[in-house]
Amino acid sequence: MIKFNNHKSIPLSESKTLLELAIDHKIELNHSCGGHGTCGTCRVIIDNYEDLPARNAIELEMANDRKFNPNERLACQTITNIQLKVKIP
Ligand code: FES
Numbered sequence: 842m843i844k845f846n847n848h849k850s851i852p853l854s855e856s857k858t859l860l861e862l863a864i865d866h867k868i869e870l871n872h873s874c875g876g877h878g879t880c881g882t883c884r885v886i887i888d889n890y891e892d893l894p895a896r897n898a899i900e901l902e903m904a905n906d907r908k909f910n911p912n913e914r915l916a917c918q919t920i921t922n923i924q925l926k927v928k929i930p
Contacts, residue, residue: 843925845870859885859916859927870929876917881907883916888926893919 842850843862851866860883863870874880878899887893890912896904900918903909916927 843927845927846929853922853924855920855922857920859883859914859919859921859925863916868929870916872917874917878903878915878918881915884909884913884930885916886912886928886930887914888912888928889923890914892923893921893925 843853843859844850845863845868848866848868851862851868854862857865858876860870860872860876864872870885871882872880873882876883881903893914896914897918900915903915904913
């Protein structure tokens, strides 16, 4: 399950990004570039970020450019099957 801010928990999917899951469940999460990893507006903060898979190349480039903390991830580039608590800043 994934819990976004104060929303109810939603089921995980190994085939969808965190952004796609948020959209599917009508959770408001900005995504100005449409999920292409170029705008940074889908940035979220993950409590248990240590358990996430490594950033892909697209996310890594932005994370380096914008000096993301390790717990800041792009929802549009993150796919996982672990339980998460996600804060939308
Ligand atoms: S939606 Fe633009 S970077 Fe994720």
